[in-house]
Amino acid sequence: MNAEPTPSAFSDDDLRRRRAAARRLGWLLAAFVLGLYLIGLLIKR
Amino acid sequence: MACRMQISRHSRWRRAFDGFGLPPRFLTLALLGLPGLASAAYNFNFPEPVTPIARETLHIHNEFMLIITILFVVVFAIMIYSMIKHRKSVGHQPARFSGPKGATQWFWALIPFAILLFIDFVLMGIPAVKAIINMEDTQTRADMVLKVTGMQWKWQYEYPEAGVKFISTLSTPRDQISNAEAKGEHYLLEVDKPVVLPVGKKVRILLTSTDVIHTWWVPQFGVKRDAIPGFLRETWVLIEKPGTYRGQCAELCGKDHGFMPVVVHAVPEPEYLAWLEAQKAEATAAAGGADRAWSSEELMTEGKAVYEKVCAACHQPDGKGLPPAFPGLAGSKIVNGPLLDMNGKVIKDSHVDRVMHGKAGTAMQAFSASLSDVELAAVITYERNSFGNSKGDMIQPAQIKALR
Amino acid sequence: MSIATTHPGGHAAEPYQGGLRRWLTTTNHKDIGTMYMMFSLIMFFVGGLMILAVRAELFQPGLQLMKPEFFNQLIGIHALVMIFAALMPAATGFANWMIPLMIGAPDMALPRLNNWGFWLLPPAAILLTLPFTLALFGIGDGALATGWTFYAPLSVQGGMGVDFAILAVHILGISSIMGSINIIVTIFNMRAPGMTMMKLPLFAWGWLITAFLLIATLPVLAGAVTMLLTDRHFGTHFFDAAGGGDPILFQHLFWFFGHPEVYILLLPVWGLMPHVLATFSRKPTYGYKAQVYSFIAIGLLSVVVWAHHFFTAGMPVPALIYFMFSTMAISLPLAVLFFCWIATMWKGAMSFETPMLFAIGFIVLFGIAGLTGLILADVAADAQYHHSYFVVAHFHYALFAGGIMGVMTGVYYWLPKWTGHMYCEKLGKLHFWLTVFSFNLTFIPQFFLGLAGMPRRIPDYALQFAEFNAISTVGAFILGLSQLIFAWNIWITVRGGKKAEGRVWESAEGLEWELSSPPPHHSWETQPVIK
Structure with a gap:
């Protein structure tokens, strides 16, 4: 794998889009965690 | 040996x-x-x-x-x-492969x-x-059953077919543990009353516990099984050679986890049967004892013995306990409270109630299951009249019998 | 472009702040990574001191230094501190520092969450250890005394130390979940153009699987300890047979978390190893894809094998056989990793700087952990090993030799990148040899103790175990003291030393080595392109 810095920068738009997507996925995962917790808590034999 | x-x-x-x-x-x-x-x-x-x-x-x-x-x-x-x-210092040239080809x-x-x-x-x-x-496979051709009950911090053994049961506790003196005297050969692996099993018989072992999870383990038997409160677990042994076999509780069960050994005497069958007869006779004698009236001196002597064997690990020999987990009995409100109500019944949360039925969620277990009428009466009487407590009252084994 | 766009906190244009305020409010992945690493190092010594007290007590038969109650508190808190406050934060610290550098991101995707995730740790660590101090003032009866496993009903009857530990575990869990969410979304959303998933550095892959395991299992642990809390204080009977519950239910829930936890601790290390081995063998990583698939396979298998932690609790024969074979199956992907590590070294041009020494030490000693783990999976033999010192030795080979020595590998490997200075190679090598020697001196005797029949978690033991315990204690003290060299080496490297180049190691490959050492405060202001 080769990598080299290029003069092009992260554009504002690009970063904003990526962060919004990250936030959405983050909330989704958090909801999943909460769901698991509740299942774990309410588990009955 | x-x-x-x-x-x-x-x-x-x-x-x-x-x-x-x-x-x-x-x-x-x-x-x-x-x-x-x-x-x-x-x-x-x-x-x-x-x-x-x-x-x-x-x-x-x-x-x-x-x-x-x-x-x-x-x-x-x-x-x-x-x-x-393939080291650099011997001049090896690195290959470039990164997977099988x-x-x-x-x-x-x-x-x-x-x-x-x-x-x-x-x-x-x-x-x-x-x-x-x-x-x-615990059941195929099992010759006998031994029931093992773990308790903080001792084992109770029961032979259901013979109706014999007893408690087995560590017999190593406290002075040896605190290094005040030389340690004996079987330091921490010796008990006051070992369990006796016949050689060459398949023994089905049922395990349970009265308080927390314990694990019954004798390394030479290759058997280790948890004793779980409220459930029965089972395993089996067939001892091939007479001898004394020693093991320990293997599941952390509180402060004296390291001090509840298992000692098994394996003996030839005739010897085992003779031992069992002796135990039966002793049990009958003890049960008979419940019906007669005991003097306060007798109860105090018996009570001291029971206390030191069963209670002292938590409440301490001097009755001061280890608060807050293990409350002191000296000057305790409960111990110095009334014995029974006017009708001779157990008062809720009284001394007798605690000893017989324990306290849920604590290490105080229900001793009505493991102690005899005489032992219960004796230890209750002893606690009310020791460590500076001077209630001056006593309870008879017959009363305990009626309260069960 | 403006600087503000590359800095997610939005205050990059503000003048640089120093002092406490910088550390409290930072959203910079490197600052947070540094704090994680420092926290981890401090807690490593805290947990180490606890176990040295335990080993001192076990030096001879008899009770010399402490009461059994206190002994029980030390062993449990030692484990919780080492797992939750030393190993996990170290791995998260690596992730924070390295993942943005490795994937060409300007920072973590969710920087404020990142800050929060770290600052939850110190209060949790205080909660965990506070009961010790409170007991000195006569409040309560000390810390959690059930071992780190919280087994009900022992934990139901325990003192307020249990409540403190439950609360601490909740907070630590929330912190880890936030860290994991951040790492997952960073890897999914912040990769530089051209960095496809199958070009992702293995370290990031290892962490990705870890993060998924964390968010899948920590909620179950949280649920289990919450049930414990309600059993203790609100009259429920989840784990009480008298009320229709089952103590073994707790073990199932706990180990549903507990077994994946082992891989949570180890996957970041397995991810790091190929980087180190490739660098010092001057050869590309062998079997990249095989390693990625192995990570995934281990992650999946880890959540279906939990019951091998309590074979002696008694379960139906088919369950025993299933859990035995599923556990043994983990040996296959693990063997793939070993194969790839050794194949990476094979026909390379190896040199043996400190990180390489630690990596090799890791492979050999972790090999012992894996092999003893294989036989522990056998239900019949496990009846003898279980709850004995054999198990204690086994999991210390996994978590000290596997986890902590793995972390040390990473620290030596990346410390020049972080600080811009080379560490002292002589001290590093001394640290390595002392660690390996004393580690084995500590834990080899414990294998034999376990075979001879010494149960774990006992404060005093029969005379036949005396010699091995004495040797083990001597080893533990050398092991503890030699870690001071490590701390000292880090200290002098942070303070100064030979300047490190951007690439640090002559044949190191990957984006992180394209930046200067130390990297600029805001990494990748210009976006790298992966070819």
Whole structure:
């Protein structure tokens, strides 16, 4: 794998889009965690 | 006895080394450079097995040790060869490959996993499955039942067919534990009343507990099983050789987890039957004792004995307890409260209630299950009239009997 | 472009702040990574001191230094501190520092969450250890005394130390979940153009699987300890047979978390190893894809094998056989990793700087952990090993030799990148050899103790176990003291030393080595392109 810095920068738009997507996925995962917790808590034999 | 143990320990080593191929004792000593330790007792493998399960387990263990030792040596011999040959300082030029190429290389790359698969599921797996099925078969041709109940921090043994039950507690003096006197040969592995089992009989062992989870373990039996409060678990032993076998509780069960040993006397059957008869006679005598009236001196003497055996681990010999987990009895409101209500019934949360029925969610267990009428009456009377408590009252075994 | 766009906190244009305020409010992945690493190092010594007290007590038969109650508190808190406050934060610290550098991101995707995740740790660590101090003032009866496993009903009858530990575990869990969410979304959303998933550095892959395991299992642990809390204080009977519950239910829930936890601790290390081995063998990583698939396979298998932690609790024969074989199956992907590590070294041009030494030490000693783990999976033999010192030795080979020595590998490997200075090679090598020697001196005797029949978690033991315990204690003290060299080496490297180049190691590959050492405060202001 080769990598080299290029003069092009992260554009504002690009970063904003990526962060919004990250936030959405983050909330989704958090909801999943909460769901698991509740299942774990309410588990009955 | 001691001499025989010594000899068997030697032969144990030899058997262990047959499996290993190399003497770890020698390695340890060489590592330390301390020849002075040569006289000390080192055990490098399971103690001598005395049941079919323990023998099978030792066999499986030796076989597995051999397998993993070979795996370890082969894999790391390859690595060490590479570390010697393929180093920069000897001018080795690095290759550039990053994965298997072509059928031959793939073949050789996959071979180790085929071998591992074979080892896992055939070489190790098949004997293991056989051993498990044997180990879990507690009922086929079982000759007798022994019920083991774990309690903080003692074991109760019950022979349901004979109606005999008793409690077995650590007999090592406290002074030995606190280093005030020299430690005996069986330090921490000795009890006041060992459980006695016949040799050559398949004993089905049922386990349960009154408080927390304990684990009943005698290494020479190859058996270890949890005692779980509210549930029965089972296992079995068939002891092949008379002797005294020692083990310990293996599941952390509170402060005296390290001080609840298991001692089993394995004896020939006639001897076992004679012992059982003696126990029965003793139990009958004790039960008869419940019906007569006891003097306060008798109750105090018996009560002191019971207290020191059963209660002192938590509430301490001086009755001061270890607050807050284990409250003191000296000056306690509960102990110094009323004995029974006007109708001679148990008052809720009173002294008698606590001793007989315990307190949920604490280490205080319900002793009505494990102590006899006489013992309960004696210990309650003793607690009310010791450690500076001077209620001056007493309770009769007959009263306890009626309260059950 | 403006600087503000590359800095997610939005205050990059503000003048640089120093002092406490910088550390409290930072959203910079490197600052947070540094704090994680420092926290981890401090807690490593805290947990180490606890176990040295335990080993001192076990030096001879008899009770010399402490009461059994206190002994029980030390062993449990030692484990919780080492797992939750030393190993996990160290791995998260690596992730924070390295993942943005490795994937060409300007920072973590959710920087404020990142800050929060770290600052939850110190209060949790205080909660965990506070009961010790409170007991000195006569409040309560000390810390959690059930071992780190919280087994009910022992934990139901325990003192307020249990409640403190439950609360601490909740907070630590929330912190880890936030860290994991951040790492997952960073890897999914912040990769530089051209960095496809199958070009992702293995370290990031290892962490990705870890993060998924964390968010899948920590909620179950949280649920289990919450049930414990309600059993203790609100009259429920989840784990009480008298009320229709089952104590073994707790063990199932706990180990559903507990077994994946082992891989949570180890996957970041397995991810790091190929980087180190490739660098010092001057050869590309062998079997990249095989390693990625192995990570995934281990992650999946780890959540279906939990019951091998309590074979002696008694379960139906088919369950025993299933859990035995599924556990043994893990040996296959693990063997793939070993194969790839050794194949990476094979025909390279190896040199043996400190990180390489630790990596090799890791492979050999972790090999012992894996092999003993294989035989522990066998139900029949496990009846003898279980709850004994054999298990204690086994999991210390996994978590000290596997986890902590793995972390040390990473620290030596990346410390020049972080600080811009080379560490002292002589001290590093001394640290390595002392660690390996004393580690084995501590734990090899414990294998034999376990075989001879010494149960774990006992404060005092029969005379036949005396010699091995004495040796083990001597080893533990050397092991503990040699870690001071490590701390000292880090200290002098942070303070100064030979300047490190951007690439640090001559044949190191990957984006992180394209930046200067130390990297600029805001990494990748210009976006790298992966070819």
